Amino acid sequence: MSEHSKPEATRHTLLLQAPPDNVDAVHALLETVWAHDVLVSAADRVRFETALIELASNVLQHTDTGSGVTCYLWVEISAEQIVATLRDSGAKGVAELPDSGMPDELAEGGRGLPLIHALVDELDYQRDGDMNEWRIVRRLSA
Amino acid sequence: MQFTVDTPSEGIAVLRFTGRLNMVTAPRLREAVGTSVTAGRTRVVVDLSGVEFIDSSGLGALINGLKTARQAGGDLRIAAPNEQVRLVLQLTNMERVFTAYASADTAFDV
Numbered sequence: 001m002s003e004h005s006k007p008e009a010t011r012h013t014l015l016l017q018a019p020p021d022n023v024d025a026v027h028a029l030l031e032t033v034w035a036h037d038v039l040v041s042a043a044d045r046v047r048f049e050t051a052l053i054e055l056a057s058n059v060l061q062h063t064d065t066g067s068g069v070t071c072y073l074w075v076e077i078s079a080e081q082i083v084a085t086l087r088d089s090g091a092k093g094v095a096e097l098p099d100s101g102m103p104d105e106l107a108e109g110g111r112g113l114p115l116i117h118a119l120v121d122e123l124d125y126q127r128d129g130d131m132n133e134w135r136i137v138r139r140l141s142a
Numbered sequence: 143m144q145f146t147v148d149t150p151s152e153g154i155a156v157l158r159f160t161g162r163l164n165m166v167t168a169p170r171l172r173e174a175v176g177t178s179v180t181a182g183r184t185r186v187v188v189d190l191s192g193v194e195f196i197d198s199s200g201l202g203a204l205i206n207g208l209k210t211a212r213q214a215g216g217d218l219r220i221a222a223p224n225e226q227v228r229l230v231l232q233l234t235n236m237e238r239v240f241t242a243y244a245s246a247d248t249a250f251d252v
Contacts, residue, residue, distance in 0.1 A: 111201060
């Protein structure tokens with residue numbers, strides 16, 4: 001991946017099997033990412049991490065049909081953007097992705113997807129065979 | 143995530159959490175608020191100074207606690223959120239619901 005001198009994107013991967021794994025494994029991966037890619041600003045880090053944890057939580061909560069979920073996560077950083085792609089073995093994604101806005105103030109749920117929309121520049125979903133594939137992109141501030 | 147409970151004066155509970163407030167740990171916050179309210183400590187301060195990260199599950203637990211406290215005639219207030227918590231509150235329009243106090247000591251200052 002890095003055989004040429006051009007500063008290509010760096011890639012970090014994680015295999016997550018829930019249970020027993022949970023979103024703490026995603027936090028741990030990102031600790032490694034931030035230690036390696038020190039040039040990503042604190043503002044970009046906190047926004048991307050919050051979005052990715054929301055996405056992973058959403059997948060773990062809503063696609064497990066009782067036999068657990070296997071997720072493959074990879075995070076790629078280039079000079080322009082940071083991208084997370086999450087493939088999971090769960091049920092077909094139930095969430096349509098248009099931003100429906102925040103729920104009522106005292107609602108206890110329903111903020112995950114709107115929050116992701118507020119934190120990243122792109123949020124995409126596709127069904128690929130028997131896997132879901134989710135992708136978030138945050139373009140890095142100068 | 144760990145938490146401690148202080149009862150600085152009658153009717154008040156200060157819950158101090160450390161770590162991440164996410165889908166794994168949010169149920170503990172719900173339970174802790176419920177236990178305090180049931181015991182008559184209906185004015186609840188959630189001290190977030192040790193919380194490094196919150197997601198919408200954690201936020202949902204805070205809202206659940208707020209409703210639990212208010213239904214018992216009390217309230218729930220938050221203290222000392224870090225930048226990430228403030229960002230989540232701002233982006234979810236919850237700053238209007240949760241006024242962030244500088245410290246737990248001042249949240250129910252009368």
